[in-house]
Amino acid sequence: MKYFTLFLGYPIWHGQAPKIISTFLESGDFVGKTIVPFCTSGSSPIGSSAANLHALAPSSRWLDGRRFSGSTSQNAVARWVNGLELTGKTANTTEGDDPILNITVNGTTLTAALADNSSARALAEL
Ligand SMILES: Cc1cc2nc3c(=O)[nH]c(=O)nc-3n(C[C@H](O)[C@H](O)[C@H](O)COP(=O)(O)O)c2cc1C
Numbered sequence: 001m002k003y004f005t006l007f008l009g010y011p012i013w014h015g016q017a018p019k020i021i022s023t024f025l026e027s028g029d030f031v032g033k034t035i036v037p038f039c040t041s042g043s044s045p046i047g048s049s050a051a052n053l054h055a056l057a058p059s060s061r062w063l064d065g066r067r068f069s070g071s072t073s074q075n076a077v078a079r080w081v082n083g084l085e086l087t088g089k090t091a092n093t094t095e096g097d098d099p100i101l102n103i104t105v106n107g108t109t110l111t112a113a114l115a116d117n118s119s120a121r122a123l124a125e126l
Pocket of ligand 1: 013044
């Protein structure tokens with residue numbers, strides 16, 4: 001999957017995300033991806049829904065979730081997005097690059113996700 005960050009939006013149904021969101025996470029490989037969960041609801045908070053989804057993609061970089069209601073303003077959404085610590089994309093990378101390292105040792109290839117720190121970013125820029 002050629003992206004770094006996934007905004008995972010869902011409605012709250014009976015306090016949780018709909019099952020199809022779980023199915024989506026279970027059927028993909030999100031190693032090293034940043035996942036930003038957000039939900040809409042009539043009144044319920046995001047509650048345990050995001051933590052339960054995180055458990056299905058434990059190798060992702062999971063940001064705190066946020067709940068929106070029908071009265072959330074566009075500005076509030078923009079402030080939220082702009083305040084997120086989205087990383088994995090550096091000045092020298094282009095759309096489609098992947099923040100995953102493939103390390104081959106004696107014919108066995110291991111994948112490693114770059115950590116969110118200055119050393120990893122410097123390596124990625126090389
Ligand atoms: C089956 C079902 C269960 C729902 N359960 C909740 C709930 O537990 N708490 C809540 O605040 N809203 C609940 N809602 C309202 C939805 O969260 C709300 O309709 C949705 O976030 C808005 O997106 P929509 O326009 O796609 O429906 C439920 C809606 C449906 C259809």
